[in-house]
Amino acid sequence: MSLDQQYDVSCGPLVGDLTERLRDHAVDHVRRCCADQLAGRPEARVAAEALPGYVSGGKLLRSTFALVGWSCGRGGSDAAMRAVASLELLHCFALVQDDVMDGSPRRRGRPALHVTLSAWHREQGLSGSAERFGASAATLFGDLLLVWAEQMLRESGLDDADLARAWPLYDAMRAELVVGQLSDLVNDTRAEPTWESVLDVARRKSGNYTVRRPLEFGAALAGCDPSVTAPLSRYGALVGEAFQLRDDVLGVFGHPSTTGKPAGDDLRNRTATSLVVVARDRAGPAQRRAMRALAHLDHVDADAVAAWQDLICDTGAPERIEEIITARVDDALAAIGCADVPEHARDALTSLAHRCTDRRD
Amino acid sequence: MSLDQQYDVSCGPLVGDLTERLRDHAVDHVRRCCADQLAGRPEARVAAEALPGYVSGGKLLRSTFALVGWSCGRGGSDAAMRAVASLELLHCFALVQDDVMDGSPRRRGRPALHVTLSAWHREQGLSGSAERFGASAATLFGDLLLVWAEQMLRESGLDDADLARAWPLYDAMRAELVVGQLSDLVNDTRAEPTWESVLDVARRKSGNYTVRRPLEFGAALAGCDPSVTAPLSRYGALVGEAFQLRDDVLGVFGHPSTTGKPAGDDLRNRTATSLVVVARDRAGPAQRRAMRALAHLDHVDADAVAAWQDLICDTGAPERIEEIITARVDDALAAIGCADVPEHARDALTSLAHRCTDRRD
Numbered sequence: 001m002s003l004d005q006q007y008d009v010s011c012g013p014l015v016g017d018l019t020e021r022l023r024d025h026a027v028d029h030v031r032r033c034c035a036d037q038l039a040g041r042p043e044a045r046v047a048a049e050a051l052p053g054y055v056s057g058g059k060l061l062r063s064t065f066a067l068v069g070w071s072c073g074r075g076g077s078d079a080a081m082r083a084v085a086s087l088e089l090l091h092c093f094a095l096v097q098d099d100v101m102d103g104s105p106r107r108r109g110r111p112a113l114h115v116t117l118s119a120w121h122r123e124q125g126l127s128g129s130a131e132r133f134g135a136s137a138a139t140l141f142g143d144l145l146l147v148w149a150e151q152m153l154r155e156s157g158l159d160d161a162d163l164a165r166a167w168p169l170y171d172a173m174r175a176e177l178v179v180g181q182l183s184d185l186v187n188d189t190r191a192e193p194t195w196e197s198v199l200d201v202a203r204r205k206s207g208n209y210t211v212r213r214p215l216e217f218g219a220a221l222a223g224c225d226p227s228v229t230a231p232l233s234r235y236g237a238l239v240g241e242a243f244q245l246r247d248d249v250l251g252v253f254g255h256p257s258t259t260g261k262p263a264g265d266d267l268r269n270r271t272a273t274s275l276v277v278v279a280r281d282r283a284g285p286a287q288r289r290a291m292r293a294l295a296h297l298d299h300v301d302a303d304a305v306a307a308w309q310d311l312i313c314d315t316g317a318p319e320r321i322e323e324i325i326t327a328r329v330d331d332a333l334a335a336i337g338c339a340d341v342p343e344h345a346r347d348a349l350t351s352l353a354h355r356c357t358d359r360r361d
Numbered sequence: 362m363s364l365d366q367q368y369d370v371s372c373g374p375l376v377g378d379l380t381e382r383l384r385d386h387a388v389d390h391v392r393r394c395c396a397d398q399l400a401g402r403p404e405a406r407v408a409a410e411a412l413p414g415y416v417s418g419g420k421l422l423r424s425t426f427a428l429v430g431w432s433c434g435r436g437g438s439d440a441a442m443r444a445v446a447s448l449e450l451l452h453c454f455a456l457v458q459d460d461v462m463d464g465s466p467r468r469r470g471r472p473a474l475h476v477t478l479s480a481w482h483r484e485q486g487l488s489g490s491a492e493r494f495g496a497s498a499a500t501l502f503g504d505l506l507l508v509w510a511e512q513m514l515r516e517s518g519l520d521d522a523d524l525a526r527a528w529p530l531y532d533a534m535r536a537e538l539v540v541g542q543l544s545d546l547v548n549d550t551r552a553e554p555t556w557e558s559v560l561d562v563a564r565r566k567s568g569n570y571t572v573r574r575p576l577e578f579g580a581a582l583a584g585c586d587p588s589v590t591a592p593l594s595r596y597g598a599l600v601g602e603a604f605q606l607r608d609d610v611l612g613v614f615g616h617p618s619t620t621g622k623p624a625g626d627d628l629r630n631r632t633a634t635s636l637v638v639v640a641r642d643r644a645g646p647a648q649r650r651a652m653r654a655l656a657h658l659d660h661v662d663a664d665a666v667a668a669w670q671d672l673i674c675d676t677g678a679p680e681r682i683e684e685i686i687t688a689r690v691d692d693a694l695a696a697i698g699c700a701d702v703p704e705h706a707r708d709a710l711t712s713l714a715h716r717c718t719d720r721r722d
Contacts, residue, residue, distance in 0.1 A: 037536040043547045101497040127551050136462040147535045174508045186404045196378050249450040
């Protein structure tokens with residue numbers, strides 16, 4: 001297989017193959033770190049068994065986008081694969097700690113890590129609060145993933161000169177990710193944020209972290225020219241925003257089998273997402289009063305979720321969000337349509353734009 | 362001032378001067394990161410104001426040991442100062458998250474970061490639990506400190522070749538630190554651990570992280586020969602263990618003005634430290650029953666602390682721990698007495714061994 005073929009990340013069977021290879025690299029590194037650093041520690045065994053599952057259970061969007069960024073400048077290598085696969089460990093750090101902060105019970109189709117650790121504490125009959133242990137220990141495993149991610153990148157085998165171009169972006173991405181989580185802590189429907197501020201959070205959180213920064217990171221590792229990175233950035237910002245808008249739709253209407261979360265999770269958590277805010281802005285006075293009453297319930301139960309979903313539908317907000325998603329994807333494809341990127345990358349970006357933003361149920 | 366004078370880290374006025382310079386470097390980096398990454402975010406402002414205080418409030422033991430390690434091989438430079446000062450940010454990451462996990466109210470003479478953040482949440486009248494917000498936000502600021510520490514080291518100005526020698530040690534130190542925290546979560550007097558296992562935790566936690574690894578890290582950055590690093594490692598393991606034993610004495614008998622924590626904090630938290638375990642092992646059957654009863658109280662109050670302290674004294678455990686501390690320091694000084702290290706470093710290590718392990722109240 002030629003180097004070019006190795007990096008045919010367009011739609012087709014090779015996407016699957018590349019995704020599996022990225023997954024293998026990420027899981028290998030986690031397994032090796034667990035073996036090196038956690039062996040012989042009973043309180044770590046249950047997490048060491050669970051961590052590879054969390055790392056491998058994702059869609060590997062971030063590492064795939066980074067690989068496409070890389071492929072705009074250079075041919076394939078195992079070193080490059082390892083470097084971009086490290087983003088999956090970084091993402092896993094964020095998920096593990098996010099689940100602690102949100103008290104989320106499940107992640108990627110399995111119990112969240114803090115839940116698994118609490119259960120272990122209970123089974124062992126240890127003293128003290130099992131919940132507290134689960135939260136603290138999961139936070140520490142999140143810290144380890146953050147360290148392992150950076151170590152995997154540094155030890156990927158890429159030259160220091162390649163890495164040196166990407167470190168500033170990597171640091172900025174990590175900070176942006178953590179600061180995005182911080183903003184999420186004060187995100188609450190009841191505070192009635194504006195559409196602009198919600199869109200700003202969406203851009204910062206997903207627009208940047210899921211699509212734009214990984215693309216830029218891969219392109220920086222490969223030493224791409226600004227003529228290549230500028231359209232990638234523009235595409236990344238647009239597709240990232242559309243991805244977050246899709247996620248916001250699923251957060252209200254998605255099925256648990258698709259989202260891995262309870263139905264109407266964003267409503268239950270009173271997260272002020274794009275869909276919730278557009279609905280509020282389009283609502284008549286009576287609808288708006290009804291939404292506000294639901295948001296202020298002590299407990300948003302299944303009936304409240306259903307009533308809130310109906311109200312949102314009545315405003316026409318879902319159709320409006322679909323229009324925006326379509327427009328963002330169209331603009332993104334236009335941005336790379338005439339850009340100075342290789343044909344195989346353009347094909348991959350076209351396919352990925354749809355994969356990221358299409359209805360998923 | 363000549364380069365050699367700059368690195369006279371022995372006792373005397375220059376120690377103070379060097380400590381201040383390390384402090385300035387650490388605080389500068391934190392301030393710059395806050396300005397770059399947290400500006401304009403109201404939920405971050407209170408932490409951005411508080412973080413420099415936590416970083417500057419310590420004794421800078423770790424960066425000082427690392428500087429001594431460096432000075433065994435090379436002369437002074439601002440790049441080296443920045444590289445070793447980065448350890449203070451790493452330490453601060455551990456403290457901030459540790460306080461969340463232990464629910465500690467104070468740190469370095471001020472409210473713990475999670476307490477400050479909870480208070481801010483309450484003042485702003487935000488919805489949701491202020492405690493939960495404080496814990497989550499402090500965890501995220503801990504994550505930022507972990508990232509900033511590594512960034513500070515990488516951008517210190519040292520050559521890639523110098524850094525390359527130290528990265529494996531740095532990664533191992535970070536993992537050891539996090540895994541040490543994890544072990545602490547299951548540390549409970551009520552589980553009645555053995556003296557050997559408690560000493561193992563003491564070595565891993567402080568023996569390595571506070572003294573040994575920083576020394577080795579500084580020496581690795583400077584490219585020291587094994588003939589230099591071997592005695593530094595031996596010294597570090599011994600002084601580190603003595604440091605932790607001193608800390609264990611203070612955890613039972615220390616005054617809040619010295620420790621910055623409530624009196625008898627380790628007893629209240631039922632932490633199985635060296636002192637507690639030696640006392641238990643030396644106790645007669647009646648004393649042991651009394652200790653066990655205190656450990657199993659629902660709430661270890663001030664009277665229980667006083668009774669437990671008396672029981673510990675009656676066993677002669679404090680004198681036994683003092684003997685061990687003295688023996689460890691003697692062995693450590695012997696290890697560097699005839700070692701191949703510069704005279705100024707030997708002087709500094711002698712002074713630091715006493716400063717780390719002397720009675721502090």
